[in-house]
Amino acid sequence: MNELDQKINTHFPGLVVRKDLVKTVKGNAIVPSYVLEYLLGQYCATSDDATIQTGIETVKEILRKHYVHRNEAGLVRSNIKEKGRYKVIDKISAALNDKADVYEAEFSNLGLKQVLIDSRTVKAHPKLLVSGIWCIADLEYEFTEDKNASPWILSTLKPIQLSHLDFSSYIEARKQFTTDEWIDLLIQSVGFNPEMFSKRSKLTQLIRLIPFCERNYNLIELGPKGTGKSHIYSEFSPHGILISGGEISVPKLFVNNSSGKIGLVGYWDCVAFDEFAGKQKRVDKALVDIMKNYMANKSFSRGVETLGAEASMVFVGNTQHTVPYMLKHSDLFDELPDKFYDSAFLDRIHFYIPGWEVDIIRGEMFSSGYGFVVDYLAEILRSLRNHDYSDRYQQHFTLSSDISTRDRDGINKTFSGLMKILFPHGGASKEEIEEVLKFAIEGRKRVKDQLMRIDSTYGNVRFAYLDYSQQVKSVTTLEEEEYPHYYHKTIADGEEGERTTQAGMPPDAVEVQQIVEPALKEKHLNFQENQKGISFDTLLGPYLIGATKITIADPYIRQFYQVRNLMEFLETVVKLKSQDEEVSVHLITTEDEFKGEQQKEYLEKIKESSSAIGVNFTWEFDGTGTIHARHIVTDKGWKISLDRGLDIFQQYGMNDVFTFANRLQQYRSCKAFEATFIKNDMSKS
Template sequence: MTDTVDDTAAEQPRLTVLDTKANTEFPGLVVRKDLVGRVRGNAVVPGYVLEFLLAQYCATDDEATIDAGIESVRNILAQHYVHRGEAELVKSTIRDRGRHRVIDKVAVVLDDKKDIHTAAFSNLGLKAVPIDDRTVKQHPKLLTGGVWCMVDVEYSAGDSHEDRWIIAGLKPIQLGQFDAERYLAARAKFSTEEWIDLLVQTVGFDPERLSPRGKLLQLVRLIPFVERNYNLVELGPKGTGKSHVYSEFSPHGMLISGGEITVPKLFVNNSNNRVGLVGFWDVVAFDEFAGHKRVDKALVDVMKNYMANKTFSRGVETIPAEASMVFIGNTSRPVPTMLAHSDLFEALPESYYDAAYLDRLHCYLPGWEVETIRRELFTDGYGFVVDYLAEALRHLRTQDFSDAYTPDFALSEDISTRDRDGVRKTFSGLMKLIHPHRDATTAEVEELLRFAIEGRKRVKDQILRIDRTMNTVRFGYTNSAGTWHDVATQEELDYPHLYHRTSAPATGGGEEPPAEASPATPAAPEVSGPKLRTGALDIPDNAIGYSYADLFIPHLRGATRIEIIDPYIRAPHQLRNLWELLVEIISAKPVDEIVAVHVITAEEKSQEHWQRAQIVGLSDIKDAVGEGGIELSCDFDSTKHDRRITTDTGWRIHLGRGLDIFQPYTSASRFDIRQRRQDRRRTKECTITYLEA
């Protein structure tokens, strides 16, 4: 749990140590993330636009100033944001006043008949408004689909004016300047865990509700903003926020529907030689990319060339560009089903279901591991004003961190140039995000390197199912001592018997590999037969297939007195863990027997309402399990640190993490299977040791 340093009012968010530190090290550059929802109202504008305004008035931890700032931002939106339904009223206001400032999305085109640039206002509805060339040259993205701006619009009355509407001033809504040295110096004041949590809060999520791997998965979505020419694909269930970052996070990214992709829009329009989106934006993301839709084969060919060579052709001219490309879409079937019958790319349109195209992807982000978005996941803590972080990431795009692992690690010599590029670019992006000051420990570098290798391995392993002519690759690395380390994808660990099909059954089947082909998740304890497990059981991080029923009940069956020592039975999910174990004990014992369970834990002391919740929770559990034949008693003892279960039948089970062996998750539905099945929850790394008297 995050330490608390202030709790001035029950209805106000708790100010954490991280919140205080963020405000101290980045004064005026962080904002409370729940404020966006409070000021948005019915203004359909990106989050970075709202945070630009909030940063002017609410970048503080003083509640009175925040409240006043929120009112100021609301007034600005009320007076200047243009709603489509009120466009005519705003036009009339401009005419009456002669000049008025509006907040709207502005797009510019060249009128070659008049030889001038003209602007169109998305919500105000004005078109063909002259705009001077100098403004267009200062802000070229106006020519590529539009930019949110604050615009001073004037009206010229009378009959003598051909152009009544005049743009007197235009300012894109984005940060004016960025101090890189200050950013790096302040980063050094944070631990790695604190910095990752600050980035996660900046994206809008509560880091306490995400596992370490879950946080990294969220940060991978930011790599395209910090790494040039990075090609990322994310496929997964709907509702996981795949497009959120690309539509709300940065003024340097463009999100377009997959069905709207054309060669002229994306690369170049040969009829007028106008360069498309990749020439102006840092990130071009394609939403709704999956599905059975018709795609222009010529577009795929141009895209393949650009993804491989970072260039595209305009007639006889070859043009370089550095836009990263992100492909996001929904899957329709669970991972085991895809592995058993096809591959993890099965949702892609047929034209993109091509090994040559897929081989240009640097990383496959497994969207099925990302939590479904719901209210509990959102943070009320402080994060960077997103436009500030967007500028920091844009500054870092020019730097190269891809060889930061080489002093201590070396990639497999077997992997191809494209595999190596994919690993190095993902690793470089993660290093820029988490360690921009280049001060990572060897262990931290190794963690990011493994994660980067996994992202590329997921791409390559699925390509091998599609094109069996490609050579298999052993993904891994050696450390400075020359020790080899295999790297496996999470699906490979979860479903080894399904993962190692070289092709889907429908396309000819595949042979199962030898047992040593890849590591697999250690099996849960053997429970069949009279002999019970003894010794240590190491549970890996992020695994599935473990439950209290398998881990504990075989050793607790037959006991009439059980003692559980765990100093961390305080938070709601920890109380639920205890309740679930007691329910399993009830299921395993004869219906007419009573089992006495004594729990020793530590008393919650950080906040009075947390302490009350702990006591009430334990009391409610006692009443509930009493009907099932469990006599529950509890003691508080802050001197106890060991975590173990002992029985009157002679078993002593030492618990490395206590009962808290599962990663936090947020139920997307009251029918979420994880609420009923522990073996579908992801684990935390820990060791359980079984000793028999």
């Protein structure tokens, strides 16, 4: 265990589990993660290896004996008949048989219907009446000559949920962790390795939890396939339900007028619509209308009666096009069905998660560290629905007066949700509060900016906030920074702007051969975390043209990916030089304390390879230990100061030769970094 895992086990004993164990015990059981982690939490919530191994075998045995596989349902039914009583793990739902005046249960995998269930059990667990819940149940078989009587009897039922929650202990334990440690614990709890994610990407993952801790929160996430958009809503919490296909009726979702039976929004904390995108999907106009009213007012009408509910609504779907394509030809809501492509509906959405920023899930991204048993975290989040943290920025900041009431509601609800997740105990610094507030504003701005493209009646809004020195701080979306020449046009004007990116070129301009030496200027650039469209070619290339001597000072050219960055920098140099010219590149770095020999081997291989194509590459280790600043100096009189050196890209599928992020830098997400270009005539020497 690393230091964080030890700390997690110290402060949350019995409430955490090693996340790789879920795959170990799952086998071919088609069962949500929270069901498996419930069992693992009973037997494996420890850091002792021997106990964990024993617990794994116990859980496997429980699943082998009691989890019902559909193809073995007949065998299980036979066991119940022969033994008279048997324990099963299955998804159980219930319905009222009004002709017989009894409640009858249905077992999803076991294939049994009309199983008698006590009315007290139904009253204690009302979700049985809506879509069903996973349970551990004792089922009895008692044959009778009465043809109208069912031989199956449900004797006991226990939902797979935490029985007790000590919220005050949770708050006290949270105080023992730094903010970064706490975020990593939450990311591990979701099942991911935090080392594979940037800070912004971690916050994006945690936004997905807000519908579980914030009442009536409306969230949308559109992005490429395979990024885990629906996983949270199907696997994470017994209080959320995922509706596949994105198609559902008004009676099932809200209320059945004929029976008076309330729908899903009355029983679940979070109702998520999977595969929500798709222009060809059939959508009931009445559903859109009642959903608009519910999302705005937390209520819906049934005849003359108005009912209220607290369920949050989540919409997830796949996009077919890239962000610049959507911005050029339509907007970021373009993939939605026509009846949902409605400005009044979209205006009710509090936050738009940019799914294109989320990496496609790879094997190495899963965690083997410790995280909360997800059922425990689900209960914590549910209890936080009773709290309101939306005013916790107001001692430091105020929102711009331009921002409308509906925009403020969206920002405040996102801010409140993130603060509950990150700082349930309070204790956030001004800087941390500001970071959360900016993120909340950006997510709502993404919605509003697209609405202004769709509907010309929406006026321009300046999304900004003020600190108490009255300094105005504007907020932009990341797409706005990456694609300003597309972002700021409307569909009506049909024009392409001529503005370029901070790197000096449009993000789709990748042909370095087309770079002509521009009128270079001194400048300072800031790049946001997760920003794309950046490469050494476009960022550094114009300042390297014509240089015959280049010096790189970077103390961190040690690990393989760092040396690869160096190699890619040399590729840019090679693209820019004529075949009949030679360029000298000298690296000053520091020796790796543990893998110095391997580091030297890497650098010697680069030297050997470079000499064959007209690049004289040399390197030296700084023996003084004084090299800290990272910069590039050329004999053309330019000094480029990079606060991260060449290490500007986040982790990507480096071993996957079939991903474009591996081949082309502009398709990688960046780390946050700064670059300063200084005219330095002394460097010619």
